[in-house]
Amino acid sequence: MSENNNLSVSAAQACVLGFAETDGSEEIPLERALGRVLAEDVRANRDQPPYDVSAMDGFAVRSADLATGGVLLTVIEDIKAGDLPKKTVASGQCARIMTGAPVPPGADAVIRVEDTRMLTDDSVEITVPVKAGNDIRVRGENMRHGDVVLHAGTEITPGVIGLLATVKRARVNVHRRPRVAILSSGDELEALEAPFDADKIPESNSHALMAQLQALGIEPVRLGIARDDPAELAGFLRQGLDYDVLLVSGGSSVGVHDHVRPTLEALGVAMHFWRVEMKPGHPLAFGTRGGTLVFGLPGNPVSSMVCFEQFVLPALRRRMGHPALFRRTVTATLAHPLKHRPGRMEFIRVTLATEANGRLRATSTGAQSSGDLCSMARADGLLVVPAESGNLAAGDLVQVQLLDGSLYQRTAGFVEEAA
């Protein structure tokens, strides 16, 4: 074994990301673009707003008329959004105006309806003074024709979708998503669709991995379960290497029955490492053939998921052009002591609760057996114990990676009163 064995988590991440480049781009309709990443700069196709518009429902006035309060003005016109004003506002006059409607010539300010009192149908009392420009959104205030409003590399969130619609982009150029294949391996595994066999272990890793990929917007292909037969395994791996990313679940331990690594090497895959100093997830292999990334994930269900989070996820996000590659980490207060012997970085499944002071509190899901998916099913996040850390005490501040599903909480998390 070479010095590439037993990398730290950071070194292994750096190694993987060194081989992950963005895939090509494609044009897709706006309504399918959520979660994708722009592969082009996007420019404004006009000034926004296209003319001076009212920011309020109220009255367009001449500010000079309102040096004092309690002024009576004659309403000469009704302007709603979508109308073009027909008249010019002269001294002593005003126009009723709606939010988003064009400010008529002559007027230089808007008074919101709450600061006025209708006397008759065409006479209004203005109760406050006003400065020029009040409650007017000026032409081009948000964007000017030709400005770059979105840069290549921007993740397409709902706000970005709104902005793309504003500049009339019904189709956008985005980074491609990699094609991903999942292969499970092991004689002991019973497929989901196979009949019950008391001596077998149900195969769950390919399903959990599929869901982890779906959460990233990728629809993977599950190749099936390769039995511990070199020829069958080679056939499956050859198929998998036609994809951009191949995830092999199980079969990558140091044990004598491990065919996966030598078979991958025989198929031309350069293996870059096969162990990472972490818990769970020790036996993790990574190799490449051309642009194809191959991950040999541990067979233990929790180890498989945790390794996906730390290595596969950032690599896939880089390939899809995302600038933010890693899970969001938040600071939380540890609810109880945690034993840790310096050596490996450890990822502890935790639930998060919000304390009265707004701080997050992290509590272990209990048993941290790497075979126990129950704990992973309950977890909001992964508490990261640095490799060289000693034991942790209740009340220590810790870093927690947020997992899928943790973007929501049970209470609103805010109150009307000041903190």
Added chain:
Amino acid sequence: MSENNNLSVSAAQACVLGFAETDGSEEIPLERALGRVLAEDVRANRDQPPYDVSAMDGFAVRSADLATGGVLLTVIEDIKAGDLPKKTVASGQCARIMTGAPVPPGADAVIRVEDTRMLTDDSVEITVPVKAGNDIRVRGENMRHGDVVLHAGTEITPGVIGLLATVKRARVNVHRRPRVAILSSGDELEALEAPFDADKIPESNSHALMAQLQALGIEPVRLGIARDDPAELAGFLRQGLDYDVLLVSGGSSVGVHDHVRPTLEALGVAMHFWRVEMKPGHPLAFGTRGGTLVFGLPGNPVSSMVCFEQFVLPALRRRMGHPALFRRTVTATLAHPLKHRPGRMEFIRVTLATEANGRLRATSTGAQSSGDLCSMARADGLLVVPAESGNLAAGDLVQVQLLDGSLYQRTAGFVEEAA
């Protein structure tokens, strides 16, 4: 106007949630279940593990043989995952065993391969003592046949998918997703597919709302743009009321051109409130007809999105059976002062960065005009300023709601060293 005008954000949320009940359930295949919510308890279909298995690659031994270190044992069998052991381990003997393989009769502990040294093909030196039970995962340790392993109301994350596959559930019973329609209204609006018109305002709200719904797993129907014509509007609203949830964008202000509210009332919708003490998003209307929820969202693009986040999102999540209804909030340090006059709760668009101490730092995206989607497109979150708060100072701790896309960050957020 009644006392239902001008509710606080919390009171308006409570009002909306009081009308939101879970929809029915449906059975779907596991590979489409990510993000859904279980509508049934799920039980284990066997013990997990199904028999005592090795937690390591190593040797199955009799612990009594290893009272002292440096013991030589004869290897009588090779057991890999999926095999059934054929022999009984007697004193002085052991079996080579792989992770997940059944522990053979006679053996009561496993020694990992790292603590052994092969002398010949069938002779191994064990270098450490061992206790009975070492590195054995006991039958039923993770779950026992018949145990409820997942409760109704559980959100289906990748970990839950793995667990469902473990108990062989190829199909699951989940809460339905509501059918949602979006209607835009206003003469000034130019549809995305319509030709460019310099006097019009591009319609973006329905696209942003669609993306917000898609982020919740809902594929909405966009009904189109209703012009400011009572008959046309009534026709569209009638259509929209056939859905479970109807979002009406624009047209819900206090202005004289507002047809939406009276038209909804004429169609039998009971209006519960039409203003909320918040910024942005003041003119927000909510009504119901039977089980249908109707939201009149503000026409300003940012107000529309922020109101969706605070009111529509929790209502939809409750209908879909989610126990966690609200956006995750995190504590951050404010990067700069923020002016705030007590009165309305305010939602400030901010970006988040992770400081060296792991704490999040919130910085305003700049201009907070409710018409400026650029700021929403850049935001990681919404800083919540409590209604009764005064000005905030740089360094103050604030609560930030995480928006879509903020589940990822640019750096890993952890280091190998202890904190």
